[in-house]
Amino acid sequence: MPVPADLPARDHGAYPAVRGRLPATLLMAGSCLPILGAVLLAPVMPRMQDHFEAVPGSAALVPLMLTVPALSLALLAPFAGVVVDRLGRKRLLVAATVLYALFGTVPLWLDSLYGIVISRALLGVAEAAIMTCCTTLIGDYYTGKARDRYLAMQTMCASASATVFFVFGGALGAVGWRAPFWLYAVGLLLAPAMARALPAPAPDAERVQMEERLQAGRRPFPVRRMAGLCLLTVFGAIVFYTVPVEMSYLLDDLGVVSTGAIGAVTAIASAATVLGSVVFTRLTDRPQRRLPALFLLCAAGFLVMGTADSLPLLLAGAVLNCVGTGLLLPSLLTLAMSRLDFADRGRGTGLWTAAFFLGEFLCPLVFLGGKGASGDLAWAIALFGLFTLLVSAALALFTRGARPPQQHAPEQL
Structure with missing residues (x-):
């Protein structure tokens, strides 16, 4: 599906007009990162199970590596939403994408199963911030039919990427069970692109945003x-x-x-x-x-x-x-x-x-x-x-x- 090249923002002029395809492309790519965490390791689970066979509880801990990021994301996404509203969307997204790359690649150097499970839980924390920020920014940048179209594209990209990541995970798994973890380093490529290309709030709208956040703090959600x-x-x-x-x-x-x-x-x-x-x-x-x-x-x-x-x-x-x-x-x-x-x-x-x-x-x-x-x-x-x-x-x-x-x-x- 072609990405519309010029779609306006809406909320009180908080953001300048969003022009070009790059911002939407980056938000779609960011939305796929949690999917990467969910499916990438599935093809190498048997090899990981063999590697950690002598570790007590490995029969439960190895499969847990697949699900614990989703659990962390589910538990922490509401708190990520609070931080998003208080600190701003773009700043948190860039920081979380860097942390995603760091936590995601930690298992390349760890040989402790317990340490790897902890790193996967921390990965889920970064994923919670990324997913919340990407979806919130889509809501900020676009409105009406354009917003609906991009939210549908978010689902479409996530579904398509699941199949692609499964194939990549299987191909890299042929090298060794650690090899798929290198793909998490993609966050180090996306973060600077997001910092440069994603529109920030217009200078004259920062006061309006601050007032809205203060008002939100005074009234119940x-x-x-x-x-x-x-x-x-x-x-x-x-x-x-x-x-x-x-x-x-x-x-x-x-x-x-x-x-x-x-x-x-x-x-x-x-x-x-x-x-x-x-x-x-x-x-x-x-x-x-x-x-x-x-x-x-x-x-x-x-x-x-x-x-x-x-x-x-x-x-x-x-x-x-x-x-x-x-x-x-x-x-x-x-x-x-x-x-x-x-x-x-x-x-x-x-x-x-x-x-x-x-x-x-x-x-x-x-x-x-x-x-x-x-x-x-x-x-x-x-x-x-x-x-x-x-x-x-x-x-x-x-x-x-x-x-x-x-x-x-x-x-x-």
């Missing part, structure tokens, strides 16, 4: 405006990550053990998510009215996957579900951004980010429990599809009589 949407986002994130997390296990249950076949199916599902994000950019406003239909689409995909007895049917269900998740994530995010004033946007974005990555962390735990209760992962997927269907029906009831949304007005969710 609009919790009611965000609480229901954040809860729905936790559930939406579980829906979003189900196919990436569980697809390989479903394929294995069908007798598909070739890593090439598993990779191909995963790539097709990722492409479907990208397709959904592209379709989102063509839709009209009022994303809250679309949510019931999108959850219904995701539920249908789950039900097909849970009852599939062949690879084509399983793939069809995954594609159906992923088109829905590609539409769902930017819909939830644009709805959240529409509810936030400038002075609250950092904190609100931090809460939304925390909700999303909490859902990512909970996703494998939900299906671990579901598999234990039902005795079969496919049945657990089907039952989750039925629950998603109930959520869709509940949302349809809540939104049926809703008025057209107005900027920052609470929606009926």
Whole structure:
């Protein structure tokens, strides 16, 4: 998708007109960094497990390296949002990107499994700041259709990068289990580019921003405006990550053990998510009215996957579900951004980010429990599809009589 070259900013003239493609490109690249942390090490996990076999608790600690950044991000993103609103978006983004590179490459020189796990937790701290800042700056720089388009592109880039990073991780893993950690050094390339190219607040707007932050400190954060949407986002994130997390296990249950076949199916599902994000950019406003239909689409995909007895049917269900998740994530995010004033946007974005990555962390735990209760992962997927269907029906009831949304007005969710 081409990036529009000239899209204006909006909030009280706080930022000059954002011209050219470079600022948007840098924000898209920054948004992909937490995805790098989540998928890069997956191909080398068995080799890491062998290397740390003698370390007590390694069977749990090695897989924990994949999930602990997401947990740190979920726990700390709200605090990152507070810092964003108080210290400024650009300054924190540049600093966090440098720290991302430092914490991400630490395992290249450590031979302590416990030390590596701690460095991964610190990486999650940097990721929380990066994700919150990038999303907040998109909300600051752009408005209306342009903002929606860039938020959809954020989802699209993240989905596409997951597949690319998985391939890079596997290729570098052939050299050794430490080699993929070198990719985290990309933060040292992005940070100076962000410092130079991202627009800073206009000098005559700094006083206005300070006054807004002081006013925000005197009034309560609009919790009611965000609480229901954040809860729905936790559930939406579980829906979003189900196919990436569980697809390989479903394929294995069908007798598909070739890593090439598993990779191909995963790539097709990722492409479907990208397709959904592209379709989102063509839709009209009022994303809250679309949510019931999108959850219904995701539920249908789950039900097909849970009852599939062949690879084509399983793939069809995954594609159906992923088109829905590609539409769902930017819909939830644009709805959240529409509810936030400038002075609250950092904190609100931090809460939304925390909700999303909490859902990512909970996703494998939900299906671990579901598999234990039902005795079969496919049945657990089907039952989750039925629950998603109930959520869709509940949302349809809540939104049926809703008025057209107005900027920052609470929606009926």
